Amino acid sequence: MSDAVLLLWPSFLVALCLVGIHAYFGLQVLARNVIFVDLALAQVAALGATVAFMLGHPAQGTAAYGYSLGFTLLAAVLLTMTRVWSQRVSQEALIGVIYVVAAAAAILLIDRAPQGAEHLKQILTGNILTSGTDDLLVLVPLYAAIGGLHWVLRRQMQAHSLIGDLLFYASFGVVVTSSVAVAGVLLVFSFLIIPAAIGVIFADGLQRQLAIGWIAGTAASAAGLALSFVFDLPTGATMVCTFGAALAFAGLCYPFLRGDPRVALRRGLVVMRAAVALLLAGSAIQLMALPRADQPLLDSVEHFLPALRGAYFSASEVSTHEDANEFAERYRMQAEQLNEMEARSRSGSESIDDMTVRRLSSFVRSYSEMRKGEEFVMREVRARARERVRWVAGPVTLVLALLIFPGIAGRLRRAIENRRPRTAAPE
Amino acid sequence: MGVLVAAAVLVMAADARSDDRLAIVTTTTDLRSLVEAVGGDRVSVVSLVPPQLDPEDYQPKPQDVARLKQARMVVRVGLDFDVWFDRLLQQTGIGRRDPRYVDTSFAIAPLEVRGATVGPGDGHAHGSGNPHYWLDPKNADIVTGNILEALVRVDPHNAFGYEANRLAFLKRLDGKLTEWEGKLASFANVPLVSYHNTWAYFARRFRLDFVGFIEPRPGVPPSPFQLSSIIKTIQARKVPIIVRAAHEPERHAAFVAKRTNIAIAVLAASVGALPQATDYLSLFDANVAALLAAKAGPKTGPKAGPRIEP
Secondary structure, eight states, rough: OHHHHHHHHHHHHHHHHHHHHHHHHHHHHHHHHTTHHHHHHHHHHHHHHHHHHTTOOOSSSSHHHHHHHHHHHHHHHHHOOOOOOHTTOHHHHHHHHHHHHHHHHHHHHHOOOHHHHHHHHHHHOOOOOOOOOHHHHHHHHHHHHHHHHHHHHHHHTTTOOOOHHHHHHHHHHHHHHHHHHHHHHHHHHHHHHHHHHHHHHOOOOOHHHHHHHHHHHHHHHHHHHHHHTTTTHHHHHHHHHHHHHHHHHHHHHHHHSSSSSSHHHHHHHHHHHHHHHHHHHHHHHHHHHHSSSOOHHHHHHHHHHHHHHHHHOOOHHHHHHHHHHHHHHHHHHHHHHHHHHHHHHHHSSSSSOOOHHHHHHHHHHHHHHHEEEEHHHHHHHHHHHHHHHHHHHHHHHHHHHHOOOTHHHHHHHHHHHHHHHHHHTTO | HHHHHHHHHHHHHHHHHHHHHHEEEEEEEHHHHHHHHHHHGGEEESSSSSSSSOOGGOOOHHHHHHHHHHHHHEEOOOTSSTTHHHHHHHHHHHTTSTTTEETTTOOOOOOOOOOOSOSSSSSSSTTHHHOOOOGTTTHHHHHHHHHHHHHHHOOOOGGHHHHHHHHHHHHHHHHHHHHHHHHHGGGTTEEOOEEEEEOHHHHHHHHEEEEESSSOOOTTTHHHHHHHHHHHHHHTTTTTEEEETTOSSSHHHHHHHHHHHHHEEOSSSTTEEEEEOEEEEEEEHHHHHHHHHHHSOOOOOOOSSSSOOO
């Protein structure tokens, strides 16, 4: 555990810092309805750095930063103009055009200077995991200065004048230029939009929205970092998914917090029943029509609950399936052992000649083919069992789905009750 | 006037001479260097991938099709390394049985074979084996053999010249190999970490011990667990050097090196990736020098820096 904390706390501080400024800008971006403006600005900044690189400046130097800043400011002017031009074409469309043209222009430039390819990728991918205290030393003063500037000029910003827009896009460009290099395009977009969206869902005033956004962003960042450590996943992508899950969760909570919780619960149950019923019905129809195809629902239930196979496999099928599984695993282990042996021999006391390497490789290939054979047996056994039971399991599941579907069971009960008195009346 | 005519004749003669040479297209700069070693001044070789790019990730350009159409011979790495080349071959109608087609991985003993199809697992996502086989100088024997065979097929008149070129090159290579092995003998029992599993063949020839990778799956950024376990490995086994190929990203290697306070050796995985690596022989000269320099450098081991306790 101390490992995780030691490795992740700088990233967490950087995430806090990024959430802090981006939640604020996100609220502005949502209010102006220019959602993808950060992608366009980041791409233009990358284009600027590429130009600097082509002119012979070092990749991480001040010249490169100056060029990206200059390009970003130009883009800010362009973006300010888009509002004037956007009478007939939506502003988002023009922002998208700026994005794709900047991206394509960077590719064209990189084509002339291949050494820059990796560099360009780094500007846009970033990795919050490898960010550290030296990033904080740059980010904290910069973001504090920009936050302060926005506080001082808050009147002009809200006036939606051309000067206000220009100030907004220029300062946002500075923020995005530095944050994308640290965290990457995907994560910065999540930092920008998701906490702000959660804030807008639950509150009205800017200050409350901001507070809620900060809390949600902090919690989602901490959860994302922890999940990526525990489940051994790439950090940036995990955090983006956690932010998405946070937004989904907030959406689910909204009706409970904002309306009558009992009504919300009832509606939620209805929707859930409908979803489950549709899922079951779809699976049942697929089982009957295509018993040999993948059955996503059945397959995933079997994956977590292998005992389910016992319910429709015959005894001999169960043992064949288990045997095949065991042998497949054994072949995999044997192939792994051979590969390990070869890898050890590279620097170990006894080296292996090319002839032996070839022999080992052909053994590994055979083991892998044998494993595939066993896997085929497992699939075949399962497919046959499914073909056998489909006309029983399918209709039963279909009826179950009908009963679960909201409204149908009730109507059925009422129909039965209506009929009973009529048949009973003559006696 | 006479001078002009003479100049024109000279230019035409030069043109004629360059037309005489066999136009050959290779996918990588390493193969270009080896084809030049066998073909000598009888061939003019173009490599499609520029040296600093990742050859597994190359996007062909329109001119590449024209180059391929004019080529008397096309040479590729194979083992699923230059998969993008298949599309180009299809476009130009050069099949695998075409006399112009050379896959230099033929008869190579591939390492890390995973079976016929691509599966999960450590290291490369290549089911047919780790494709970086040119980084074992001994494999140049087989590669130049494949090239010689194809050259003799398309240009039988100069067969003896090609064969002599190849033997002379292999002799030089053999001498160099002894030199490199001598220089790297000090790396016996020295554990190393590399950015990615690029150095399997190199390690096997020079008896280097790579104990881990920073990015085990190509293109997927390492997870925090992966990074912390590689840092632990470095500290536990006292790994002195991280090896990174010049085209691989700096960020993660630099992060791990900073955390553990050890040196990074930037090696060339292909001819031209480092300015010193101008041909196949100087590629190994440069790599051996970079490893020795990193070992002799001021950072000698994982001592200072924030420790991560096990």
